[in-house]
Amino acid sequence: MSLILRRGIASMASLKKASKVVCIGRNYADHITELNNAKPKQPFFFLKPASSILPPGAGPVVRPRGVDLHYEVELALIMGKQVKDLEPTDEKGALDAIESYALGIDMTARNAQNEAKKKGLPWDIAKGFDTFLPVSEIIAKSAIPDPHNVELYLTVNNEHRQADSTELMLFRIPRILSDISKVMTLEQGDIVLTGTPKGVGPVVPGDIMRAGLRVGGKELPEAKIEVE
Amino acid sequence: MSLILRRGIASMASLKKASKVVCIGRNYADHITELNNAKPKQPFFFLKPASSILPPGAGPVVRPRGVDLHYEVELALIMGKQVKDLEPTDEKGALDAIESYALGIDMTARNAQNEAKKKGLPWDIAKGFDTFLPVSEIIAKSAIPDPHNVELYLTVNNEHRQADSTELMLFRIPRILSDISKVMTLEQGDIVLTGTPKGVGPVVPGDIMRAGLRVGGKELPEAKIEVE
Ligand SMILES: [Mg+2]
Ligand SMILES: [Mg+2]
Ligand SMILES: [Mg+2]
Numbered sequence: 072m073s074l075i076l077r078r079g080i081a082s083m084a085s086l087k088k089a090s091k092v093v094c095i096g097r098n099y100a101d102h103i104t105e106l107n108n109a110k111p112k113q114p115f116f117f118l119k120p121a122s123s124i125l126p127p128g129a130g131p132v133v134r135p136r137g138v139d140l141h142y143e144v145e146l147a148l149i150m151g152k153q154v155k156d157l158e159p160t161d162e163k164g165a166l167d168a169i170e171s172y173a174l175g176i177d178m179t180a181r182n183a184q185n186e187a188k189k190k191g192l193p194w195d196i197a198k199g200f201d202t203f204l205p206v207s208e209i210i211a212k213s214a215i216p217d218p219h220n221v222e223l224y225l226t227v228n229n230e231h232r233q234a235d236s237t238e239l240m241l242f243r244i245p246r247i248l249s250d251i252s253k254v255m256t257l258e259q260g261d262i263v264l265t266g267t268p269k270g271v272g273p274v275v276p277g278d279i280m281r282a283g284l285r286v287g288g289k290e291l292p293e294a295k296i297e298v299e
Numbered sequence: 300m301s302l303i304l305r306r307g308i309a310s311m312a313s314l315k316k317a318s319k320v321v322c323i324g325r326n327y328a329d330h331i332t333e334l335n336n337a338k339p340k341q342p343f344f345f346l347k348p349a350s351s352i353l354p355p356g357a358g359p360v361v362r363p364r365g366v367d368l369h370y371e372v373e374l375a376l377i378m379g380k381q382v383k384d385l386e387p388t389d390e391k392g393a394l395d396a397i398e399s400y401a402l403g404i405d406m407t408a409r410n411a412q413n414e415a416k417k418k419g420l421p422w423d424i425a426k427g428f429d430t431f432l433p434v435s436e437i438i439a440k441s442a443i444p445d446p447h448n449v450e451l452y453l454t455v456n457n458e459h460r461q462a463d464s465t466e467l468m469l470f471r472i473p474r475i476l477s478d479i480s481k482v483m484t485l486e487q488g489d490i491v492l493t494g495t496p497k498g499v500g501p502v503v504p505g506d507i508m509r510a511g512l513r514v515g516g517k518e519l520p521e522a523k524i525e526v527e
């Protein structure tokens with residue numbers, strides 16, 4: 072991890088200063104089924120605060136009292152430029168706007184989220200506690216030639232829980248960035264979480280989550296997350 | 300508006316760089332009744348992205364196609380320091396953590412929000428479009444000796460729509476900052492919107508909103524918002 076802030080190059084320090092973190096919901100069909108949700112006709116998204124980002128080695132995910140804490144492993148895009156009103160067909164524009172990648176775990180207070188859903192209340196509390204976004208080191212763009220062909224995985228206490236390819240995304244990155252950017256201008260340094268595949272589930276204090284990704288069968292060391 | 304960035308002093312440039320904007324929902328009893336909502340047992344809150352901030356003179360609020368656009372005038376707190384796990388009884392801690400104030404209009408895509416509520420989906424799209432947070436100039440802390448004794452008002456085409464005192468807040472500022480800071484650490488420069496009094500309603504393109512606030516019956520010029 073580079074501690075030197077270079078103009079236009081993401082660093083862990085710049086991640087914590089992201090002006091927003093936008094997360095896509097329900098972007099993998101099997102994950103929608105496992106939570107008994109409806110398949111969306113268009114991407115929907117929500118925000119996590121930058122204060123929820125947990126850099127590598129910065130300590131455990133803190134479970135708030137009474138919370139049913141779930142993991143969701145996701146590929147994160149780190150934006151390299153401002154994006155506004157991107158067309159969904161503009162694949163080159165979408166990929167050019169990405170500066171680098173990271174792996175992230177969208178930690179979720181599932182019981183609080185379910186109660187919010189029932190009451191029609193916002194999700195931001197259930198998604199936004201401090202430490203609810205463990206991230207990996209930054210992954211150079213060149214290390215992921217095709218973001219729709221990446222194997223994500225997550226284990227809990229060395230048991231496999233999530234392992235799927237990003238090729239299973241319902242809405243692909245150009246469509247996602249288009250939809251977001253027609254609502255909220257994306258700024259340089261903003262982070263986009265692209266949704267989680269099936270296999271989400273609970274963790275309790277003391278559990279060890281390990282997550283990572285493989286490109287062409289090869290693990291990227293900088294993408295590893297190990298967090299209690 | 301100062302264009303010089305001074306350390307620890309909010310400026311319009313620093314507002315746009317807020318690491319988060321946290322908004323309290325349903326914090327005035329008569330506003331809850333007018334939207335047929337349930338009175339919350341505790342403060343709830345949601346996020347707006349910094350990209351939605353519309354500085355003074357930066358142009359009109361842009362209504363997305365098909366959107367039923369509502370105004371909500373609110374007193375905004377600009378945080379002067381990091382706040383984490385504040386106790387609700389710590390009035391001094393809460394007020395000391397405020398650096399300055401602003402007036403804000405929490406623009407809301409009411410039909411999108413109602414649909415999200417019905418479907419149990421996040422509010423972030425309905426609340427987060429570009430230009431959905433017109434703000435005033437920054438108000439020096441000394442200009443508001445008691446943030447619970449401020450008259451907020453909003454007119455549309457010179458017709459009175461909202462006019463109430465912040466003394467009507469259901470949850471006062473120490474409780475609000477306590478609840479938020481137990482979920483999300485507040486950082487210096489973060490913005491907290493404290494909820495809207497009764498009188499919310501629709502605006503259409505061409506309408507002129509004017510909002511402001513009075514302290515001891517005296518209008519603060521820096522708190523004025525005039526926006527189409
Ligand atoms: Mg929300
Ligand atoms: Mg997720
Ligand atoms: Mg509001």
